[in-house]
Amino acid sequence: MTRVRIDLFSSLDGFTAAPDPTSDNPMGDDWGPLTAAYAETRTFREKVFGDTSGAGTTGLDDAHARAFFDGVGAEIMGAAMFGLHAHPEDGWAGWWGDEPPFGCPVYVLTSSAPRAEISMAGGTTFHFRSGAIEEVLDEATVAAGGLDVRVGGGIRTAQEFLRAGLVDDLHVQVAPIILGRGNSVWEGLRGLEHTHAVKSEVSESGTIHVTFTRKA
Amino acid sequence: MTRVRIDLFSSLDGFTAAPDPTSDNPMGDDWGPLTAAYAETRTFREKVFGDTSGAGTTGLDDAHARAFFDGVGAEIMGAAMFGLHAHPEDGWAGWWGDEPPFGCPVYVLTSSAPRAEISMAGGTTFHFRSGAIEEVLDEATVAAGGLDVRVGGGIRTAQEFLRAGLVDDLHVQVAPIILGRGNSVWEGLRGLEHTHAVKSEVSESGTIHVTFTRKA
Numbered sequence: 001m002t003r004v005r006i007d008l009f010s011s012l013d014g015f016t017a018a019p020d021p022t023s024d025n026p027m028g029d030d031w032g033p034l035t036a037a038y039a040e041t042r043t044f045r046e047k048v049f050g051d052t053s054g055a056g057t058t059g060l061d062d063a064h065a066r067a068f069f070d071g072v073g074a075e076i077m078g079a080a081m082f083g084l085h086a087h088p089e090d091g092w093a094g095w096w097g098d099e100p101p102f103g104c105p106v107y108v109l110t111s112s113a114p115r116a117e118i119s120m121a122g123g124t125t126f127h128f129r130s131g132a133i134e135e136v137l138d139e140a141t142v143a144a145g146g147l148d149v150r151v152g153g154g155i156r157t158a159q160e161f162l163r164a165g166l167v168d169d170l171h172v173q174v175a176p177i178i179l180g181r182g183n184s185v186w187e188g189l190r191g192l193e194h195t196h197a198v199k200s201e202v203s204e205s206g207t208i209h210v211t212f213t214r215k216a
Numbered sequence: 217m218t219r220v221r222i223d224l225f226s227s228l229d230g231f232t233a234a235p236d237p238t239s240d241n242p243m244g245d246d247w248g249p250l251t252a253a254y255a256e257t258r259t260f261r262e263k264v265f266g267d268t269s270g271a272g273t274t275g276l277d278d279a280h281a282r283a284f285f286d287g288v289g290a291e292i293m294g295a296a297m298f299g300l301h302a303h304p305e306d307g308w309a310g311w312w313g314d315e316p317p318f319g320c321p322v323y324v325l326t327s328s329a330p331r332a333e334i335s336m337a338g339g340t341t342f343h344f345r346s347g348a349i350e351e352v353l354d355e356a357t358v359a360a361g362g363l364d365v366r367v368g369g370g371i372r373t374a375q376e377f378l379r380a381g382l383v384d385d386l387h388v389q390v391a392p393i394i395l396g397r398g399n400s401v402w403e404g405l406r407g408l409e410h411t412h413a414v415k416s417e418v419s420e421s422g423t424i425h426v427t428f429t430r431k432a
Contacts, residue, residue: 012414012426013402014230176414176426180406186229190396198228198392200424202416208424210228210392 002141003168006151006158007068008185009034010174015182016155022086026095030182034175037205041065048101060203064171073147074140075102076133078157079110082126093118093126100124105143107136109157133160155183163188167214170196174208218357219384222367222374223284224401225250226390231398232371238302242311246398250391253421257281264317276419280387289363290356291318292349294373295326298342309334309342316340321359323352325373349376371399379404383430386412390424 009016017030038044042056043065056062079085083095094100094108099122108128118126129136140149151161161167170192172185196212203209225232233246254260258272259281272278295301299311310316310324315338324344334342345352356365367377377383386408388401412428419425 012230013400013405014228176416177409178402178405178407180402180404184229186394186396188396189229189394191394193393198422200392200418200422202418202424206414206416208416208418 002073002144002146003148004137004141004151004161004166005072005148005169005171006153006161006167007064007171007173008153008155008158009038010172010185011177011179011182012174013178013180014185015179016185017179018182019080019154026086028182030179033177034179035173037061037175037203037207038065038173040205043069057204059205060201060209061173061205061207064173064203064209067171071148072102072104072150073144074104074149075106075152076136076140076149076157076161077106077108077152078154079108079112081152081154081157082106082108082110084108084110084112088112090115091118093120096120096124104147105140106152107140109133109136133164133166137161137166155185159188162192165195169214170212172210172212174210176206176208218289218360218362219364220353220367220377220382221288221364221385221387222369222377222383223280223387223389224369224371224374225254226388226401227393227395227398228390229394229396230400230402231395232401233395234398235296235370242302244398246395249393250395251389253277253391253419253423254281254389256421259285273420275421276417276425277389277421277423280389280419280425283387287364288318288320288366289360290320290365291322291368292352292356292365292373292377293322293324293368294370295324295328297368297370297373298322298324298326300324300326300328304328306331307334309336312336312340320363321356322368323356325349325352349380349382353377353382371401375404378408381411385430386428388426388428390426392422392424 017028019027040057041062042058043062045051045056103123106126110128115128196214199211201209233244235243256273257278258274259278261267261272316336319339322342326344331344412430415427417425
């Protein structure tokens with residue numbers, strides 16, 4: 001049974017870094033501290049950098065990192081996460097490199113003109129869709145073939161799916177820092193605990209992992 | 217050695233209830249869910265309701281509740297927490313009842329005209345001060361006689377002391393709920409983790425206890 005999943009990063013005060021894809025530092029100064037514990041996991045090093053030396057943390061942070069990569073059959077992301085705002089030219093293949101770390105169909109939400117799909121090395125195919133999020137989710141669910149659909153971000157896209165009640169599993173990784181600025185992670189989600197069971201765990205790094213799981 | 221302590225309640229999204237002391241429900245609808253785990257502790261039942269039956273939770277929530285009441289020699293609070301905004305008349309003794317749950321000198325910050333101190337049953341004496349917070353803290357520290365000074369609230373008073381770097385220990389009890397409204401708990405505190413060590417723990421009730429302790 002396909003589940004719709006979202007993973008987000010937050011500071012203690014509920015902010016995630018506000019990306020600026022047109023900048024030299026597109027994720028901003030706060031992204032590093034916000035994601036430090038994730039970047040230090042063995043799974044991240046292996047999946048993103050191809051580091052098979054076995055280095056990296058192997059505790060609760062790594063367990064959540066593994067879960068992030070496991071069992072995803074299709075991905076949905078906003079135009080900004082693909083990089084369309086910075087590079088609107090047709091045929092641009094995104095800022096995820098020659099072999100993007102998805103390995104599955106990726107549905108990019110865009111309100112701009114239709115564009116052709118782009119197939120990349122490693123099994124990633126970018127599809128561009130301008131329909132309602134429910135329609136795109138239906139298509140992604142079929143494409144996932146029984147695996148899960150991950151809504152990858154950014155934060156506004158994630159919130160759109162969360163507010164529409166389309167998400168089964170939300171994992172928020174809360175770094176023990178106070179940012180005081182950025183995009184609000186939780187905005188518009190008052191009462192989510194009524195429809196989803198909440199569980200919190202603290203990892204060895206002091207990171208709080210909060211998971212919301214849709215109640216039966 | 218006197219330490220300056222603050223305890224706050226927060227939702228996952230960083231809000232505390234916005235009180236309205238002129239209302240029939242001065243703490244607002246959100247205060248109950250925000251403080252539910254605290255109200256269920258054995259210590260709260262005993263200290264606030266005089267319930268000595270031994271009922272109430274005895275886990276991590278209760279350990280923090282005990283720590284809240286232990287070793288406080290003087291208290292500082294804002295005018296709104298005393299109730300001055302709703303009852304500006306001279307001689308009004310606050311909304312904390314005939315025997316307030318402090319049992320020590322309480323310094324009420326107010327910019328209004330000087331007023332006489334008020335002695336209550338149970339060892340609480342309310343003093344009204346309009347000086348700088350550093351001066352009031354100095355006086356409270358002397359009055360505490362080696363015990364701790366607790367800055368009781370409200371949230372704006374707490375933030376004033378936190379931003380001025382006057383607080384040694386901050387305990388934030390985070391309820392696993394999303395409020396989406398209220399007063400921001402963390403506002404103006406960016407980077408507090410640089411001066412204070414952060415520790416997070418999850419209790420049996422799913423409450424996250426985040427403590428900041430001033431680094432040596």
